[in-house]
Amino acid sequence: MRPDVRRWLSRRTYTAASWTAADLAGAKRSRGSTVSVVLPALDEEPTVGAIVAAIHEALVRDAPLVDEVVVVDSGSADRTAAVAAAAGARVVDTATVLPAHGRVPGKGEALWKGLHATSGDLVVFVDADLVGFDPQFVVGLLGPLLTDPGIGYVKALYDRPLVTTEGIVPSGGGRVTELLARPLLNAWWPELSGFVQPLGGEYAGRRELLERVPFVSGYGVEFGLLVDLAGLAGVDALAQVDLGTRTHGHQSDAALGRMAGQILQTAIARRPGTGSPSPELLQFLRTADGVEAVSWDVAVTERPPMRTVRPAAGRGRS
Template identity: 35%
Template sequence: MGMKKNASWGPLVWRWLWAQLGKLLDKQAPQHPAPEHKVLPPASPLALDAKAYATVIIPALNEAKRIADVVAYALADPATAEVIVIDDSSIDATAQLARAAGARVILSSMLGKGASMQDGIEPARQDLLVYLDGDLAGLRPGIITDLCIPLLRGAADFVKARFGRGGGRVTELTAKPMLKIFFPELAHISQPLGGIIAARKKLLQTLPFEDGYGVDVGILIDAHLSGARIAEVDIGSLEHDSQPLHDLTVMANEVSRVIFNRARSAGRLHVEQVATMYEAQRQAASGIDYVLTRRKGRQRLLLLDMDGTVTPSRFAVELAKANGQSTALMQLLDTHDGDASTRSENIARLFQYLHKKKFEQVARAMEIRPGVIEFVNQMRRRGFMVGVVSDSYFVAADVLRRRIFADFAMAHSIVFENEVCTGQVRINPAFIHPTGSAGNPICKSNVLRRFLSDPSEPAVHLTWVVGDNTNDLALMRLADAAFAIEPKSPSLMNDPDITVIDSFGALLERLPNHILVAKAA
């Protein structure tokens, strides 16, 4: 019932929001007048130093189809001194092909385009940095030179590529209208979400990089707010792999969140009630319906517990330690009064008034077990969809799943208002048994049941689980293969269907060249 309520609420909020935006669009914004704008044509030959002067950075995830051609294209431009490919732990031959084509390949610090873009800045040897996407085709010669020339001339500090007649659906229906309202100085930018840009290294070092789809528009706005002069260069037309339809809603949500946050920071946002919508949209990524759309026909599933499995320690313990609440948390963990739900609510109240950034900082700093990244990568190469399933908070589980390059995270939601914790927890509906079973009413095993009952073809037929404690037991017993890493309970050690391991490295060594078929029902 909760899922249906949320599904019907979303469109109403969007209709209300766009109605408000439409009213604002009809108003003038004289306090932020748009400057005179000129699009620079392809550059004419200049008497420039013949020495190459640009580092080309290419964030890439599973771009084996085109990455070698993009690297070769970049190296053929006389402005290019080096090419760096930041690999998001690709499970295809992206890294090998990029290296063979002449690029320096660096593993990203965590999953996400923003992290990959930022990871390329410090190792760059040149002062001028140019970003390209790894799936481009149809590029005319000389684009890198053209993007750099406004920087070399001193005519701009930040350059965006302009291509084609217009942007995609999210660009035209979300980004541009919102920029027109909140940042009319940038409303003329043809491709605010485009990833082809050029700037000086010292400028990019001062800018924050968002994790998700909003990274490009965030950099654009931040560069503008820093006082950078922004120019566009027309690069003609190009071929670019389009985003799948089911990802467009998440992209639109991310882009709108970034623009709203920048507008608020700049003192331009006065519709504070919209802030409640941000959190609902962010939490949509933890919903089972969205996760199932990302299965993309994969028939194998690996579910990893978070606390004690992916990480040796528990997130709540580390957060309490960082917040000076360790003693209070230990008292709650040691007591056996009340049910698990009540204890979970009491723990969440310890973190009331804590900013969301503290949750994310702790999750980013937590130790992860050696070998887990390599194990996840190998399982994805074998056709597994990999998820982190946790009784903890989605805000942390999603950071951890990106750190190990997993496909999704499923966890409960700790509620934030204006990015400050309210101390309330919302149970993820995917953890609730579909028939209200008295045995496992709220349990990780119900997440696996949702995958197994997914009507999309082909069906999931092979499931693996790695856990460490009794709260993982029902999930492990439902899976085709279950592994306990440093188990905390004899019930896991004594279960004949659970294999005990001491590390992900040991499990990686046990992987067969082929994956066993699912056990008989």
């Protein structure tokens, strides 16, 4: 493992249990900060209401940590908007936010317009399809931002169980992360290889940073934000927080392929220079003490065309 990544992992990896909502509410009050929570949503009627209600009860009513909860609806065909509003969220439609810029499909569009539709100094993004949502997710993401002024962006890390016809695979989710995003980061941005869940949909940041980087319209938004914010503020301004386990719906392989295509486009647009990729791949295993990094050498050797190594055309093999 690179020494700089090892140092970053030890300095910038936290656990959500390190903070309570009440403690952070006091820190927020003393700093004069404000907090917005944004949930991008498209046909999430079964889950969005419970998430909004949990945030309101624990982090608006019981501990004044969150100032506004905004659901950004990307034109849902179900009752997502009504359910979210009934649970206490302010609901905005992507078509009505910055209408002069039009409307394009994709999660990144909802996040970008959610940034415009909110006013908090600190912005927390939470996917609207989470099952068994815990308000401590929001607490954990805000912890580093409210206790360390040197941190500007925080990603969640967690286990992602995969539900299959044969049962539950405890860490089987995140297939696009393991097959595409992690190898890309290790190859071209190895300084970011310590992020356990680079594509995770739960993260928080300071508005002053988030408003200075572009938002990719589709599923490449998380990859783009990670790379761009690291380039803008430096890797040491980024952190990750262990939230334990995150459960949500899973997409088909075909849908994941389309997601991977958007992430690949995002990465290609940001690829640094023309040098050779790093030959190291850092992967992570859940242990009793948290997560453990495991390093692999994935370098390949390319042999020349066979005809160039034969002494002369037509000569027998040797």
